[in-house]
Amino acid sequence: QSALTQPASLSGSPGQSITISCTGTSSDVGSFNRVSWFQQHPGKAPKLMIYEDTQRPSGVSNRFSGSKSGNTASLTISGLQAEDEADYFCCSFAYPFAWVFGGGTKVTVL
Amino acid sequence: EVYMVASGGGLVQPGGSLRLSCAASGFTFSGSHLNWVRQTPGKGLEWISYIGSGFNIHYSDSVKGRFTISRDNARNSLYLEMNSLRTEDSAVYYCAADRDWAFIIWGQGTVVTVSP
Numbered sequence: 001q002s003a004l005t006q007p008a009s010l011s012g013s014p015g016q017s018i019t020i021s022c023t024g025t026s027s028d029v030g031s032f033n034r035v036s037w038f039q040q041h042p043g044k045a046p047k048l049m050i051y052e053d054t055q056r057p058s059g060v061s062n063r064f065s066g067s068k069s070g071n072t073a074s075l076t077i078s079g080l081q082a083e084d085e086a087d088y089f090c091c092s093f094a095y096p097f098a099w100v101f102g103g104g105t106k107v108t109v110l
Numbered sequence: 111e112v113y114m115v116a117s118g119g120g121l122v123q124p125g126g127s128l129r130l131s132c133a134a135s136g137f138t139f140s141g142s143h144l145n146w147v148r149q150t151p152g153k154g155l156e157w158i159s160y161i162g163s164g165f166n167i168h169y170s171d172s173v174k175g176r177f178t179i180s181r182d183n184a185r186n187s188l189y190l191e192m193n194s195l196r197t198e199d200s201a202v203y204y205c206a207a208d209r210d211w212a213f214i215i216w217g218q219g220t221v222v223t224v225s226p
Contacts, residue, residue, distance in 0.1 A: 046204075
């Protein structure tokens with residue numbers, strides 16, 4: 001399975017909104033409602049932010065939201081804050097049985 | 111407190127072997143699906159193996175035939191036996207529990223370096 005495609009970097013000012021895209025294929029992103037998003041700070045393990053395309057785990061800020069259209073999923077961060085500066089990875093379950101990740105997007109808060 | 115802690119990483123020569131362990135606590139280990147995921151600066155995150163609560167097992171093509179995943183529910187522990195190691199296996203290895211097809215709990219990583 002090939003990796004999912006994400007932009008390498010995005011930036012925004014505090015209070016702004018940014019959207020990270022994640023493009024896959026009909027064998028992964030487009031086949032299942034099983035896209036998840038992770039936040040990773042340097043030296044730390046990834047943290048789940050969104051699962052099943054749009055669901056937010058307990059404890060994750062409602063400033064984070066997920067969506068999907070066809071083979072492209074998106075993560076939107078609203079009201080950008082300094083603590084949101086991190087790497088973000090998308091992930092999808094893929095046919096027949098695997099998970100594939102995106103290459104990661106470095107988010108910078110200006 | 112919910113946690114997973116991976117250990118057993120280190121420096122090994124190409125062709126060598128290593129066994130990773132992952133200790134877990136704070137959740138129903140026996141009923142959980144468990145995975146190994148690795149991360150390199152160049153290739154990013156890569157899922158490599160899964161063992162379900164029913165002991166069904168899957169591997170990525172990159173490690174199939176070389177790595178073996180196992181679990182000991184009595185010890186709340188997950189393992190990864192790695193054989194025929196290659197330089198491209200060098201990475202930070204994470205253990206992770208999945209639910210609803212997402213990795214909900216991640217352990218701290220353990221570093222594996224494969225080098226002559």
